[in-house]
Amino acid sequence: MSSEINCIALIGKQNNPLYIKNFNTSHPDLKYHYIAHTSIDVIEERVSNGPKSLDAYLGLLYAMEDLAVYGYITNTRVKIIAVVSVTDGIIRDADMKALFRKIHSAYVTNVCNPFYNVDSQKPITSKTFTKAIESIGMSARTLEI
Numbered sequence: 001m002s003s004e005i006n007c008i009a010l011i012g013k014q015n016n017p018l019y020i021k022n023f024n025t026s027h028p029d030l031k032y033h034y035i036a037h038t039s040i041d042v043i044e045e046r047v048s049n050g051p052k053s054l055d056a057y058l059g060l061l062y063a064m065e066d067l068a069v070y071g072y073i074t075n076t077r078v079k080i081i082a083v084v085s086v087t088d089g090i091i092r093d094a095d096m097k098a099l100f101r102k103i104h105s106a107y108v109t110n111v112c113n114p115f116y117n118v119d120s121q122k123p124i125t126s127k128t129f130t131k132a133i134e135s136i137g138m139s140a141r142t143l144e145i
Contacts, residue, residue: 005137006067006083008103009036012121013077019124023137024085032083035069038062039081043071056104057097072100076118080104099140106132 006024009032011017020036022029042061058071061081068091072080080103084091110129111118124130 004085005099005140006085007032007035007081008133008137009081009083010103010107010124011036011040011079011081014121015040015079016121017123018078019129019133021130021133021137035064035067035083036081039069039071040079042069043073043079046071047073057093057100059093059096070096070100072104074104074107078107080107095140099136102136102140103133106136 004024006022006027008019008021008023009017010019015037017033017036020029020032022032039061043058046058046061056072056074058073061069061071063069063086066086068084068086070082070084070091072082074080080100082096082099082103106129109132110116110124110126113126116124116126
């Protein structure tokens, strides 16, 4: 049994979309924009109401149809969202944490670029970042359960 990663999204600290990558050609990009924006509310609720945890991994945010939405928040309040298609199995948190750490590392590498403006609300357009996310998404395209 396995689950596929359909989308990886990064949302800025002011809830602006920084990057949304759709790995599933059968669903339109608009669907994943909607999912990313609805997950912001869940993330904000968990962060404000929950105990202050050192773990950036937020776990399963919600399930919708045949999709599961997982969340991660950086110390700079950038939200990372992964949308996974669910089959008959359970997705291990260890696999999702490893995926989020790789995405966070790619984001940190992008932020360390002296030509990138961290406070900009513009989407990330770096070709290096896009290649890194595509590589992460394709290597983790199928999460073994």
